[in-house]
Amino acid sequence: VSLVAGQKYEFRLNSASEGGLGDPQLLLYNSGGGLLTSNNDGDDHLNSRIVYTPSTSGNYYLGASDYLASTGGYIVSADLVPDDYLASTSTTGVVNIGGSTTGSIEINGDQDWFQVALVAGQTYEFRLNSASVGGLGDPQLFLYDSSGSLETSNNDGDDHLNSMIVYTPSKSGTYYLGAGDHLTSTGDYIVSAALAADDYPASTATTGVVNIGESTTGSIEFSGDQDWFQVSLVAGQKYEFRLNSASEGGLGDPQLLLYNSGGGLLTSNNDGDDHLNSRIVYTPSTSGNYYLGASDYLASTGGYIVSADLVPDDYLASTSTTGV
Numbered sequence: 001v002s003l004v005a006g007q008k009y010e011f012r013l014n015s016a017s018e019g020g021l022g023d024p025q026l027l028l029y030n031s032g033g034g035l036l037t038s039n040n041d042g043d044d045h046l047n048s049r050i051v052y053t054p055s056t057s058g059n060y061y062l063g064a065s066d067y068l069a070s071t072g073g074y075i076v077s078a079d080l081v082p083d084d085y086l087a088s089t090s091t092t093g094v095v096n097i098g099g100s101t102t103g104s105i106e107i108n109g110d111q112d113w114f115q116v117a118l119v120a121g122q123t124y125e126f127r128l129n130s131a132s133v134g135g136l137g138d139p140q141l142f143l144y145d146s147s148g149s150l151e152t153s154n155n156d157g158d159d160h161l162n163s164m165i166v167y168t169p170s171k172s173g174t175y176y177l178g179a180g181d182h183l184t185s186t187g188d189y190i191v192s193a194a195l196a197a198d199d200y201p202a203s204t205a206t207t208g209v210v211n212i213g214e215s216t217t218g219s220i221e222f223s224g225d226q227d228w229f230q231v232s233l234v235a236g237q238k239y240e241f242r243l244n245s246a247s248e249g250g251l252g253d254p255q256l257l258l259y260n261s262g263g264g265l266l267t268s269n270n271d272g273d274d275h276l277n278s279r280i281v282y283t284p285s286t287s288g289n290y291y292l293g294a295s296d297y298l299a300s301t302g303g304y305i306v307s308a309d310l311v312p313d314d315y316l317a318s319t320s321t322t323g324v
Contacts, residue, residue, distance in 0.1 A: 001060050001078050002060075003060050005054050005055055005056050006055075007053065007054070008080070009053070009078060009079065010049065010079050011026060011028065011049070011077070012042070012047065012048070012077045013062075013064050014075045015047060015072065015073075015075075016075060019073050020072045020073050022046070022068050022072065024040075024065075025064075026042075026049070026064065026065075026076075027062070027063035028050055028052060028060060028061070029061040029063060030060060031059050033061065036052070038063075040067045064076050081107050082106050083112075084103050084106070085112035087110070087178065089113070089115075089147070089148045091115060095116045095177060095192065095193045097116070098193070099192065100190055100193075101190070101192075103188070104186075105185075105187060106186060108184040108186065109184050111178050113179075114178075114191055115174055116174070116176065116193050117175075118167075118173065119169070120169050121169075121203070123196040123225075124169075124193060124195060125196040126164065126167065126177055126192070126193050126194075127157070127164050128140070128141035128190070129162040129190045130162060130187065130188075131189055133188075135187045135189065137161075137181060137183050138161045139181060140155045140181060141164070141165055141180075142178030143178070145175060145176075151175070153165070155182045156182075166222045166224055177193065196225075198222075198225060199218050199219055202225075202226040202227065202228050203263065206227070206229065206230060208228060209230050210230070210231045210308045211231075211308070212239070213308070213309055216229065216306055217303060218294060218304055220302060223300065223301065224299050225295065226257075228294075229306055230289050231289070233282075236285075236320075237283065237310060238310070239281070239308060239309065240308075241256060241258065241307070241308050242272070242309075243255070243277060243294050244304065245276065248303070249303050251296045251302040252296060252300040253270065253296055254270075254276065254294070254295075254304055255269070255270045255295045256268065256270075256294065257292070257293035258291070258292060259291040259292075260291075261289050261291075266282070267280060271297075292308070
């Protein structure tokens with residue numbers, strides 16, 4: 001069989017309707033007769049099927065045999081596989097931020113790639129949903145870097161069997177979303193890319209502020225999100241910071257973190273002295289801006305209340321004490 005590099009082919013070996021093979025086995029060899037791959041029992045009962053994309057054009061060889069070494073007649077066939085998008089960085093598929101596109105997994109094991117341009121530090125939400133009619137059985141979403149190396153994947157996101165990835169790239173550039181099916185079934189899909197909704201960024205560039213003696217509210221909008229709040233502290237003073245779940249639609253298990261002026265983690269707390277809510281008591285050695293990080297230990301979503309207060313102390317733990 002003569003094949004062209006980069007084209008996807010489907011080869012089948014079926015038993016003849018009368019006097020056919022008991023268990024057809026199909027093999028594919030390269031131009032020198034070296035075995036490339038084989039299949040026994042494809043997706044059509046005992047018949048066999050191979051899907052293959054050659055990297056080199058030329059003559060290849062299909063081998064027809066019987067897995068149980070029985071005898072009989074057979075039908076061998078070769079066809080081009082229709083593919084709307086390639087599973088490589090050469091794909092013509094593109095998804096713009098804030099947009100979506102549709103496609104189809106035409107054969108078992110197919111994957112379609114879509115180019116997407118990302119900006120470092122931005123948090124994105126990618127989704128792969130089954131089409132309402134003739135859709136995939138179990139969509140699986142992949143994210144690849146500019147060279148085509150896998151960054152992360154997701155199967156069964158927060159919307160039943162559909163998939164979702166939340167990702168913050170460290171480098172700006174071109175990435176690729178891969179659409180596939182976890183159960184290797186076929187069907188149609190919708191792939192989308194959007195900026196993730198986030199009230200406060202998890203960085204020293206945050207607009208969130210908590211004043212001493214006050215509190216503020218916020219929300220963890222997606223799994224793995226963290227919100228930062230600037231807080232101004234005085235050296236030698238003792239402070240109490242709290243992260244409580246909102247009374248309605250609150251976090252399942254609030255986790256509180258404290259960072260220094262450069263964004264380095266100083267300490268954290270999960271499950272303080274008030275059930276699942278969190279609490280940190282801290283006395284800075286240096287005056288300046290610090291940052292409180294609000295998150296959820298179980299990576300769930302919901303609302304919260306973060307607060308900062310001075311801790312009343314009858315006697316200082318230093319040579320400045322008034323205790324005699």
